[in-house]
Amino acid sequence: MTTDTEEPTLTIDELAARAGVTVRTVRFYGSKGLLPPPEIGPRRVGRYGREHLARLELIEELQRQGMTLAAIERYLRQLPPDLSAHDLAIHRAVVASWAPDAVETVTRPELDRRAGRPLADGDVERLAAMDVVRPADGGAYDVDLGLLRLGVRLLDVPLSQEAILAAREVLVEHSRAAAGELAQLFRGEVSERGARDVKSLSAHMHPLVVQALLTTFQRSLKEELGEWLTGSGTG
Structure with missing residues (x-):
């Protein structure tokens, strides 16, 4: 598995397999400019990296949300062209959060x-x-x-199954606590308003809250890991 700084190593077949799509789909997205061109290696073989995979997964997620190809093109054009695979994964997480349970x-x-x-x-x-x-x-x-x-x-994270499950419990517990406190706060704001106002507030706040939680958590985790790495002498 590559990192954001490693050279692209995936062939188009490997990229398609990782993303769960067909090679034809990858080529189609490339022809539409939704995927940047691969780097051409020895023997004129195109090589793809983590950014290609993350962008492809974002496109697929946008499609699952029912967006048309034209809408996806507009969405991607608004993104900075140099987003890393990590940043693209954050965008995909935001998009996926609107999806109903599937x-x-x-x-x-x-x-x-x-x-x-x-x-x-x-x-x-x-x-x-x-x-x-x-x-x-x-x-x-x-x-x-x-x-x-x-x-x-x-499955590829170098953590034990016990650690992963424990981490999941922490995330679920604190997410539910945050959701409960936010819901209580919003209920207080709309307690004397009509049903239409309540629905309107919910529709507006849902994406804003999810975006805020993701951004805040991402920054907090980065700070915590940075302090830990610095303190352990590995930073």
Whole structure:
């Protein structure tokens, strides 16, 4: 797996597999200017990097939200051209947060395709422990599509399963606490207003709150990790 600073190493077939799309789809997005061109390596083979993968996943997420190709083009044009894979992943997280709960029942081969790579039995067990997939009848799986890509990436994180599950519990606990306090605050603001005002406030505040939470958490985590690395002498 590459980092944001590493040279592009993925062929178009590998990029398509990682993103769970077809090579034809990758070429189509490239022809529309939605994906930057690959770097041309030895033997004139195009190589793609993490930014290409993150941008491709963002495009796919925008499509799942029902955006037209023209709307996606407008959305991407508004983004800074030099966004890193990390920044693109944040954008995708914001977009995905608007999606309704999407659980589908898929076969094992389809699960591999949606994951963007073959999954070993141990991988599926770890995804089940993270509550991303659940065994269903006939050898199929119920899959939370909103969490699948995140869960697959966590398979490569050098943390124990126990640590990942503990981290999930921390995130769920504090997210629910923050949501409860914010909901109470907003209820106080609209307690004497009509139903239309309540719905209007909810519609406006939902994206703003999610964006604020993501941004605030991202900055706080960066500061905490920076202090830890500096204190441990590895920064």
